Amino acid sequence: MAAAATAAAGGLVHLRPPQSAAPRFGASRAPPLRSRRPGQHRRPRRHGAGRVSAGSVAVGEAAYSEPEAALLEALLGVQGRGRAVAPRQLQEVESAVQALEALGGVPDPTSSSLIEGSWQLIFTTRPGTASPIQRTFVGVDSFRIFQEVYLRTDDPRVVNVVRFSESVGDLKVEAEATxxxxxxxxxxxxxxxxxxxxxxxxxxxxxxxxxxxxxxxxWLDTTYLSHAGNIRISRGNKGTTFVLQKSPDARQILLSTISAGTGVEEVIDDFISSQNGAEVDLDILVGEWQLLWGTQTEGESWSTLASAGLKDFQIIKEGGQLKNSVSPFPGVSLSARGNICKTGNNNTFSVSMKEGAIRFGGVQFPLDAEGEFVMEILYIDNKIRISRLNQHILVHLRIANAA
Structure with missing residues (x-):
């Protein structure tokens, strides 16, 4: 029987899943970014927002130091709490983790009341020793993973929670703690x-x-606990690193809702409504962007998807040069090139696509990808861009600054 179960060490749950097939659960909806009282009307949208300022970043009532904000910034867009992450982004996350561990945070964190309570897992490394439950549950974006720490009771405990959804239920794995x-x-x-x-x-x-x-x-070592009690980094005896947070910020909730795939439009609407407007210039759009979510595009041709940038990647360079790329199948890619320029004092831009190409392996053919579009920037910061392109709402993640 011992061979049928994995070691229970390493911080989060280390158990072998049951042999019977688990029920298929629906995606959970993330909580709204801000609540409204009954009868309270939604505030008008304020279109656009400037870059996130450096230094201390306030999120709700919690304030993050600059190194903590750098870690949260590096984690934006990571899928499955570390299941899918590009090598460059993983390096940024690891550097941010090491920087915080070097700072130390609260001394003797197990003696501090700040370690108590429920922590949400936002990232974990996945070494070869990762437990089956980590591989089965932790990488599923529609599930939420928590660790509850209660050390100042007659029955000290660490409780790992997999929350399938608010309407379905959860799995709790409890441990005696010392x-x-x-x-x-x-x-x-x-x-x-x-x-x-x-x-x-x-x-x-x-x-x-x-x-x-x-x-x-x-065993579980806490290598960093923030002085505000909202960020914790822990390392388990299996070599796994965990990054946990007391309360996710608005951008994290937005991205987790997109990953879950349920209630996205309402959360986007609430997110935009909660932001303060700011003028958006072309230079803030410069960079390489990956499309995370867009409203339905059924019936659109692949050439239209490439021309309008409704799939995959977009590069905007200084001077307004723009390139959209789509890879519908392995070995096949479509691209469209054009220009983007600001149309006036508001946050709208004119997009003019001039030419396109389709590539099969090493062979390239011309593609009719001409098109004229109007892009309105609803929100933008260092990492996230929300825009309206004609009738489509699009959410992009900045993955690089364009050369």
Missing amino acids: IEDGKRILFRFDRAAFTFKFLPFKVPYPVPFRLLGDEAKG
């Missing part, structure tokens, strides 16, 4: 159960912890 020193928590998993909203009872997770012996044990 403080070894100022950074390390020792734990032993002892119980786990599914709680489904449609059942009046809990469903036990079929792992016999008492028979696992040392495989149910582990």
Whole structure:
């Protein structure tokens, strides 16, 4: 039986999933960015916003230091809490983590009340020793992963929670916890159960912890705890690094909602309405952008998708040169080139596509990709751009600054 379950060490849950097929759960909807009282009308949209300023970044009531903000900025766009991340972005995340660990944060974090409470997992490394539950649940964007830490009770515990959705339920895996020193928590998993909203009872997770012996044990070092108590970095005995946060900011909620794929338009609308407007110039658009989400494009031809930039990637260079690229199939790519220029004092731009090409392997043919479009910038910062292109709402992630 011990061979059928993985070691319970490493911080987040290290258990083998049940042998029976898990039910297929729907995507959960992220909470709204801001609440409205009954009868309160939505505020008019303020189109556009300037770049995020350097220094301390305020998010709701929480304030992040510049190194903490750099970590959150590096994590924007990471899928599956680290399941899919480009090497360059992973390097940025690792550098930001190491910078915070060098600063140290709160000394002796296990002795601080700031470590207590519920923490949401926003990133984890995935070494070869990652547990099956990490591979099964942690990388699914539609699930939310939490770690609850309660050390100042008669029954100290670390509880790992996989929340499938607010309407479906969750899986909780609990461990007895002991403080070894100022950074390390020792734990032993002892119980786990599914709680489904449609059942009046809990469903036990079929792992016999008492028979696992040392495989149910582990430790977790907190290598950084912010002085505001909103960012925590921990490393487990399996070599995994975890980045956790008390309350995600508005941009993180937006991106997690896009990943989940449910309720996106409403969250975008709330997000835009909550921002202060600012003038947008062409230079802030310069860079390489990846399309994360767009309104429906059924019925559009591939040449139209390339011309309008409704799929994949877009590069905007200084001077207004623009290139859209689409890869509908392996070995096949479509591209369209043109120009973008500002049309007036508001945040609208004229997009004029002049020529296109389609490439099959190493062979290229001309493509009719001419088109005229109007782009309105609804929001933009160092990482995220929300725009309206004709009737389409588009959300882009900046992946590089154009040369």
